[in-house]
Amino acid sequence: MALFDLPLPELRRYSPEVPEPDDFDAFWKASVPSGEALVEVRPHSTSLRLVDTFDVTFTGFGGAxxxxxxxxxxGTREALPAVVExxxxGRGRGLPHERLTWVTAGYAHLLMDSRGQGDQYGSGGGTPDPHGGAPGGPGPVTRGILAPEDYYYRRLMSDAVRAVxxxxxxxxxxPTRVAVCGNSQGGGLALAVAGLVPDLAAVLVSAPFLCHVQRAIDITDAAPYGEIVAYLSVHRDAETAVRRTLSYVDGVSFARRATAPGHWGVGLRDTVCPPSTVFAAYNRYGHDDRTIEVYPFNHHEGGDAHHVARQLDWLAARI
Known part of the structure; x- marks a missing residue:
């Protein structure tokens, strides 16, 4: 894909006023459960001799x-810094040997399953979404999209907070050294948590989904945003309701509220999460200790393994 968005000098200055609902904070305060989160922690047997693995269950949105x-x-017993990923x-948590970067770097690592996902890529998931009966499209990004109270990402973002x-x-x-990280949808979730949890140690966000959403659905048809476009092409009278719902999950609003150092990544040829939508959130990020790695010739994969190396160095210098 050729460059299609704003030139890099404009992206570095791109900081639009993205409106947010007046009850944004109240909405999220009412959405995220309180109290103890852990339900069960069971040792899980694998053939990996250098890591200990546990199958964890915690309570997410609605007590699910x-x-x-x-x-x-x-064999480690000391209290380690933790990375929540x-x-x-479309991915589920898969198999426990699939994501070992953070644990082999010496961190405790929690990989959260995504409720109602796991059927498009990877090795599956194990968390159903019992609250997903509201009207909307078949994919996660359009489930319950006609009302913020019913929207799928209200539930998933609440789960992400509970994972911390x-x-x-x-x-x-x-517990004083917990970082959150993710790419694409995972980056959007990490950013949401950055805005909803006030005492994180660090935030690592790559190609975040659900930033400056109103612009995203106007300039790209690539999935997942393309699923919203397709939904509106059929439900032509739903645009006002859909745009209102999306305003409650926009990463720009979460970025404004972030209080932890942030490390970002973006590919300038990314049609999945367009660069201007990423910079719209990055340029509003609420902590002065922030940096963004820019990959001019890359698409949604960004810097890939090169970017992970930069993340490891950056995080090691902070926690």
Whole structure:
């Protein structure tokens, strides 16, 4: 894909006024459950001798159980800094040996399953979405999209906040040193958590989904935004309701509220999460310690393994 969005000098200055609902904070305060999060932590047998793996269940939105993999360096007993990781669109938590970067770097690692996802890529998931009966399209991004109270991402973002509460309750975690990370949908979730949890140690966001959403659905037909476009092409009278719902999950609003150092990544040829939507959130990010890695010739994969190396160095310098 050729460059299609704003030139990089304009992107670095791009900071539009993205309106948010007057009751944004009240909405999210009412959405996220409180109280203890952990339900069950069971040792999980694998053939990996250098890590210890646990099958975790915690309570998410509406009290529903959410699954996660918890891994830590084998045999360690001290309280470690933790990284909570969120998944891309359509993925479930898969198998416990699939994501080992953070644990082999010495962190405790919690990989949150995405409720009602896991059927498009990877190795599946294990968390149903029992609250998904409201009108909307078939894909996660359009489920319940006619009202913010019913919207799928209200539930998933609430789960993401609860994952931080859960990791802080786990044995062998230093609750003062918790970072969140993710790419694409996972980046959008990490950014939401950055705006909803006030005492994170760090935030790592790559190609975040659901930023400056109103612009995204106007300039790209690539999925997942293309699913919203397709929905509106059929439900022609739903645009006002849909745009209102999306305003409650926009990453620009969460970015304004962030209070932890932030490391970002963006590919300038990314049609999935267009660069201007990423910079719209980055340029509003609420902490002065922020940096964005720019990959001019890359699409949604961004810097890929090169970017992960930069994330590891950046996070090690902070926690």
């Amino acid at each position: 159980p959410v699954k996660a993999w918890y891994t830590r360096p084998a 969120y998944l891309g669109y 509460a859960a990791v802080r309750e786990l044995s062998g975690v230093d």
